[in-house]
Amino acid sequence: MSTQILERPYPSSLDASASGVSGTASRGSSALSSRITNVLSASYADLDIRDALETLDARGVENTAETRRHLRLDVQREVIQCNGEIVKDFGAVADQLKRIGSAIKSLNKYCDDMRSHIEAAHRETAPVLDEAKGLLNQKEQVETRQQILNAFNAHFVLSEEDAATLTSTALPVDEDFFQTLTRVKKIHHDCQVLLGSENQTLGLEVLEQSSKQLNSAFQKLFRWVQSEFKTLDLENPQINASVRRSLRVLAERPTLFQACLDFFAEAREHILSDSFHAALTGSASDTTKLATKPIEFQAHDPLRYVGDMLAWTHAATVSEREALEVLFISEGDEIKRSIQAGLESEPWLRGDGDQEIFDGRTALNQIVGRDLTGVARLLRQRTEQVIQSHDDATLAYKIANLIRFYRTTFVKLLGEDSEVLGVFTQLEESAMRQFRANMRDHVAAVQSEITLAPPDLSPPDFLEDALQMLKALAKSFDSSIAAFDDREEGFQAVLTEALEPFLGGCENLQKSLDLLDGHIFAVNCLLAAKEVLLGYSFTQKRISDIQDTISEHVAKLVEYQHQYLTHTSGLLPLTEALSEVSDTTDSLRSIPTLDPFKPDALISTSQQLDDFLPSALIDASENIKRLRSRKMVHDITEEAARRFCEDFEFIESRILAADDLLQDTEPAEDGQEPAPGLRDLFPRTSGEIRVLLS
Template sequence: MSSSYFQDRLTPAAQDGLSPGSAPVALASRSTNALSSRITSVLSASYADLEIRDALETLDAHGVRNTAESRRQIRLDVQKEVIQCNGEIVRDFGEVAEQLKRIGSAISSLNRSCADMRSHISAANRDTGPVLQEATNLMTQKKQVETKQQILSAFNSHFLISGDESTLLSSTVEPVNEEFFQTLTRVKKIHHDCEVLLGTEDQTLGLEVLEQSSKQLNAAFQKLYRWIQREFKTLDLENPQINASVRRSLRVLAERPAMFQSCLDSFAEAREHILSDSFHAAMTGSTSDTQHLATKPIEFHAHDPLRYVGDMLAWAHSATVSEREALEVLFISDGDEIKRSIQAGLESEPWLRSDRDEDVFDGKKALNQLVSRDLTGVARLLRQRTEQVIQSHEDATLAYKIANLIGFYKGTFTKLLGTDSEVLALFDALENCAMRQFRANMRDYVAAVQSELAVAPADQSPPEFLTEALQMLKDLAKSYDTSMSTADDRENAFQSVLAEALDPFLNGCENLYKSLQQPDGDIFAINCLLVAKAVLIPYSFASDRVNEMEDTIGEHCAKLVEYQHQYFTYTSGLNTLLEALSSITDSAESLRTIPNLDAFKPEALISASQQLDEFLPSALIDASENVQNLRNRTMVQDITEEAAGRFCEDFEFVESRLLAADDLLYNDGTEDEELAPGLRDLFPRTGGEIRVLLS
């Protein structure tokens, strides 16, 4: 096959005019080049190329076998297939052209129809244009009218109230109920929102609405003011229960401070009258309208003056508590709302403000002031009757007990109504009146017992006038101890009582003390001070005075100790020896002179020793009899023992001098002198023996 192929290819070459001799050479050369280039082309071709892959896939799809025939016919077959495909495409495009012609004719028909419709529409637009314009204008006007209608409706619903609502605000026939308050709140909002209308260019509408709302508000507040006045009159004044409607009404009325204060004033006047009448009924058993009560009146069952005053004060306290509890809900529960309402009222009516920089409204303070005003009549009647009781009795103890009772209730009312309450002035006046009467009665009593201050009792016991005065002081101290005085002023306040009820009588005892001899004077003074101390010592508020009395008793005891000491020294004869030794010093020269002293000569010293021996057996008993009138037996023993101890110290001093003198005498003496008795031999008692005998 290859040889024929090369032969076929060589034939045309010879025909080109080459010589026969040169033909083989040229043919060999060309074949070698063609083969080489083909092999190079085949080897350099990339079988991964897409075109080669597509060609191979095409060959595979046609089922071409690698034969010589198929290699020779493959180009023809491919060209034939291409020509057939092109023919089919031409036929298809012919059909497409036919279809396009039909579409073109349809489009032309549509264009003619559209042109006709366009002409008809133009004609219709020319005919309906004015109608549509007029309709558009009407729709615009309709929207504007609807908007204005909505604005008018909103204005009427917000800034205007109906005739029924206006009647509800102003007519006294209509009740003050929830609907009234809702309408009033709405009118207040309208009045406040008028500021928006006044900010527009046309202020006429705003001024008209503002004027109308102001009239409606004034009418509503007038109606509310009269309604509250009527409610106050119909309340149960014995046990007033302020319901929710009245509380809310007062809270709303507080926006008009003048009306609010007027309501409180009228209420206070009514309560003052009712409480005064109730107090009179509790005292006498009948009211001002001659009605008799079932309870027993205070004037009939309180025979004791102190109980009489206590019952009146207790009734006033009970009435105050009831009054405060009844009115507390009025100011405390709604205190903040009332404060805000008054603040709003003052802002709307600035001419009602005061120059004082103080809180607008204090609920507790207002409550205390109102309760104080309600009790004004009761306080006036209470003061008259209490002063009458105080001035009609001359018992100082009673006056002081009444003063303490008043002071107790003063502290109670201070806690209830505060320190600024006007009612407290009543208690101050009554307390001062009772204390003045107490001082006057005490001075009269002191003047009456002046005649009893001439002579002290023979047994140095406290005089009768002091015993009576101390009994009175005991009652006064007990009454003061139960009072409500604060810890800071309890002691100072009681000093005035001691100055009136104790000091004059102690001064009288002091005058008697000055007229007595010793030791009776000191014993009398101690006995008086002991009984006075026994009365005051249970009370802490009299501790300073008790301390003063103990100091004074100590001074008198010191004097009694000195008296007893002198009794021991003089009765025992030791004073002679002490006086003789007073000029002797501790020097040897001075001690050697002791035997030469008259008191230490044998006869005198023996006599002194005998006197001492006679004194010692009954020394303590005899000394105790000197102060036996002291009421305190322990004090008698202590005074005597202390005096005996001092006597023993004196004796030991004398003993030490005697021993020192004997030592010097024996050291310096001769044999003859040694036969003479020493001072110790003449005065043999020792200090230990003395302490044993006097123990």
């Protein structure tokens, strides 16, 4: 198809126009060549040409001369027909637009009418709408206020039933009471919010009402706790939980809490006093049941009587403390917090700022101490009667030790500040005063009877009795487990009263004896005292002092025995003479010229020494045989013999030195015997002396 079109000749119209043109040949030639150039320059790849060719193919046009001649006309005719149809269609559209325009015009008119009607209606209903809007706002405000009022009533106002539960004494103190009380306390606390608002009248009214309700509730709780305390059974291991809770709550009013504790302590004091009196006498009240025999009927010994009373008091204290621990220790922190909150509401009750507000242990000890006030008073009366009605010093001291032991126990139970400890301190002091008075009376009686020491120089009877008493006192002190920082210092008072006066009496008897008997008598008395004190750790200092005194007397006895040996043996003149001789040669040469060393005197002394030595120790021991310690007799004699041997060795050394000097200065003449030396006249040697005196 495309080939045919390309090969077709130029249209005849071009020829006719060319031939008919009267222009110049050059102008026609230019138009033709321009056209040819446009055709030839057209790109067959152009989309428009391609579309045109595809259109011709779709129409099924054949490439003939006829077709080529009428192609333009056919195309133009089709274009004209299409344009006619378009105009016809636009005519129909124009008619429709006319009808739509009429309809729109009618609608605009209707809208204008409606707008005028709406504006008129709006003008008429505007006041009503404003009024309705105001009413709606008022309704919203009323609803909001109603909600606030309901919330206020629900939070700040108690119902009549709740008020009756809180204040009526006819209703019990139960869980509802505590819940209502908690709510009222919250109301009272939240009144601060109301007081911070512009209108404080409501807050003041609610605060006043809640304060009255709280005061009435605490008064009701106070009376209820008092009534419960009257029937509270402390023997029951499970004390009513409501009482513990009530005490914790009541602690928010420190005044009522303290009054309640005072009432409880007073009631318990009467109960314990009645129980103690019944335990003593057997006259039990209706509320007291006796499980054992009365103390006064079965305790015939005074010490046991006092011990049974103290044991009953201790058992009652332990039971009372264990029972009250449930009330004050298990709830201790809560009670402390409650009291602190109460002091914040009652600041005039505060003491020093440094003081601790509440301590459960301290409060427990104070209440137990107050509960035992009546018992302690009765215990003091009975114990003082026992102490004053007996003149036995040992009994008084044992009672003092027993009281001291229980005082130490009560310190662990109730603390150092308990008032009950004052009773024990007074009783202990009373017993010790009675002990001292009895001992002084006994010493005075003994001193009036003291005359002479026994013939055998043994400890006198009054000292033996005193030592037996001291032994019993030491045993009592040792078994008392008394709390002393220094046990020796604690026992010193006993030694002062029970030993020293009697040792002083022995010293007075010693003055009436001669020197030897006096020392022997003193040693015997001191040994007896030491023997009693041995075995006790708290008497070591006194034993040491006694031993020092014994050593002084023993030294005097050794000196006496030494003098006896030197005098009896005849060595005394020799030692006295040699005491003035020095170690110089001239002094040693003068020894033979001394009177005791002259031949006759020295031979006599030697003979006296020989006669003395066989029975020397036996004779010396006879001098101190009345010492109660055989070992001490032997030791004293041995020491005196040792010193005697030393004296003999000294004399022997001087004699040997003098003989050596004499031989050197005076050699013997021929045919004559040398003069006898000092050694020849005094032949005993120190070795022989030691053997004979060993």
